[in-house]
Amino acid sequence: MDKAESWLYKTLHYRFDDADLLKQALTHRSATGRNNERLEFLGDAVLDLVISDAVYRARPDASEGDLSRLRASLVKEKTLAVLAADLGVGEYLVLGSGEKKTGGHRRESILADALESIVGAIFLDSGIEAAREMIERVFAQRLDELPAAGELRDPKTRLQEWLQARSLGLPEYELVNVTGKAHQQKFEVSCSVGQASDVTHGTSTTRRKAEQKAAAAMLEILLEDQA
């Protein structure tokens, strides 16, 4: 076994029949030779299915929207990059000299793509069950600590749901202030709820984002009051 094969066997307990697939999975398009872009295409779909299946089973009462948010939180580039870095993928990447010099082995997109490519390579090498085992190993902790179904909804939605469940009416958002020149504007929005005396504020680059911030602050107050 070469270095990359030993590493994969040690960290993920997987051994390739066709070791060229692993080499290809670790080869970024900046390097010469067959790169991992096609494997990434395939691995992305394999990962999506395995994670979809896992969240479907783990949250039997979740809506389609909540399932989509749970899946998105697991397969987004940032998550994949952290998992890839934890596994030490960066050390085995094959990069072009430009990417090497500019720290490509730490770049999130390159790490995430390589992890998906390894998934695709295992799928081609041994089929879906081997890929599933590898994915469940890599995601074990995150699947164990999967958030509740509704936890990933945005603050405005959660605030509205919380109020409706208590027949407390809808929250009101008001634009309080806009500062800054065009394209650099800051929006300040207030959020108030029925008879409650608390008013929260949120400021951001878009009105919608400012509303989300104000809603998050209101939710925090309401949940604290309740506790």
Place this chain on the structure above:
Amino acid sequence: MDKAESWLYKTLHYRFDDADLLKQALTHRSATGRNNERLEFLGDAVLDLVISDAVYRARPDASEGDLSRLRASLVKEKTLAVLAADLGVGEYLVLGSGEKKTGGHRRESILADALESIVGAIFLDSGIEAAREMIERVFAQRLDELPAAGELRDPKTRLQEWLQARSLGLPEYELVNVTGKAHQQKFEVSCSVGQASDVTHGTSTTRRKAEQKAAAAMLEILLEDQA
């Protein structure tokens, strides 16, 4: 077997162990009872993987971008709706009374979602291989007649590639005319190529779309001249 089960067995040669899954797959959210939204979430991912795998194998030299376009053309709502209608899915849908009255059994999104839900139901009932068989049966003709890898690239890209392959320089696009009021504007763009005397035109609601039309017209002329 009930009517829907017999239909599925006749058209797709699949028989459910758990017939409730089929019923759920055919139940739109407008109806009461367990609807197909969660199955659709799962089926969408199963379909994506099976089609990704099929185009990956069918086009061993295609780039990741071309593979993505091939897949997108197969799994887009319009394609799924046509396939679902051909299978006769509409006849077995369970809809709320409102959707029934307004022709929901012919609505593209409802048909496409139901087809994905049936895929998800078969996946849950028997696993990925049974789902793959069903998908390959439904998509048989489209996979047989899969376009060449580059055929789905947009006209501007294909025109540029055609010219570069012949060292003929880049096409030039010029905005010729803008008519209509704001939000209803029409852009007219011309396309010319090196020394060639032909100039083509395209008109559309955005400059980019107008360029694509002009490029498509130019490609047609060049490919005809060549033939």
